[in-house]
Amino acid sequence: MRNLVIIGSGPAGYTAAIYAARAQLEPLIFTGSSPGGQLMLTSEVENFPGFPDGVLGPDFMDALRRQAEKFGAQIVDEEVVGVDLRVHPFKISTNSRVEEALSVIVATGASAKWLGLPGEQRLRGKGVSGCAVCDGYFFRGRDVVVVGGGDSAMEDALFLTKYASHVTIVHRRREFRASKIMQRRVLTNPKINVIFDSVVEDVVGTNKLEGVVVKNFVTGERTHLAVAGLFVAIGHEPNTKLFRGQLELGEKGYIRVYDQTTRTNVEGVFAAGDVRDPRYRQAVTAAGDGCKAAMDAEKYLESLAEKEGIRLPA
Secondary structure (H helix, E strand, O other): OOEEEOOOOOHHHHHHHHHHOOOOOOOOOOOOOOOOOOHHHHOEEEOOOEEEEOEHHHHHHHHHHHHEEEEEEEOOOOOOOOOOOOOOOOOEEOOOOEEEEEEEEEEEOOOOOOOOOOOOOOOOOOOOOOOOHHHHHHHHOOOEEEOOOHHHHHHHHHHHHOOOEEEEOOOOOOOOOHHHHHHHHOOOOOEEEEEEOOOEEEEEEOOOOOEEEEEEEOOOOOEEEEOEEEEOOOOOOEOOHHHHOOOOEEEOEEEEEEOOOOOOOOEEEEEEEHOOOOOOOOOOHHHHHHHHHHHHHHHHHHHHHHHOOOOOOO
């Protein structure tokens, strides 16, 4: 029997583990298929408080993991494949074990969206990518395209200028949604060109990407761009498939929480980070959520022990 199981290991999951471990709840955290979450794919984090010179994403997540382990959190690099939140204690299953828990924190984050074009998935890893940091090195001296208009797209484009000879951003609107500082960096970079009011309509290539077809919404004109890389940065969707039908979700699939807490519609289950946040989606807000979720879980467990006379596992 576990006091607390944490599902997911980004800033929210690891921060929840740190706080829960310090509260002597001895949490068990399943890291999932992508231990460390999206920051493992980020080259440099420069907007997290306390790092005036920035910090590499993987280094940051490794530090959070070691800090959680230092205080007694048990971290298991396995993916949760099933949950039963209709019974209490809750049941959490991986391919190798079934755990029972008095409380659960869901911190499974969100995943990148794709364009849904014919051939897009076929050419993934052959010129089409959702991770500029992972694959940018392979496009040294080549022309590439980035699709998107938010901070992620700006960051990808700027990162790719380190390797690519030229970067073209294609955005479906007339203006970017990105922060002003990121827009300024992109628009003043001589290696970056922007095509507004347009979408990538098709990818060209059989065994590798050879180009993309761009359609302008205003003129209807189609343009073929000979590029070696297409980087998709159009947003994310919450990783909530496991919880559908058990936890209440919002219109966009994010987990609903209540009363300015991390409580879900199931008593004893809490949600933190990008899996419940369609608006901010920042490392610092996810970490704050993890802190709140651990504190909410601790109060719930204390109340449960007092109300039902349950003796919490040591």
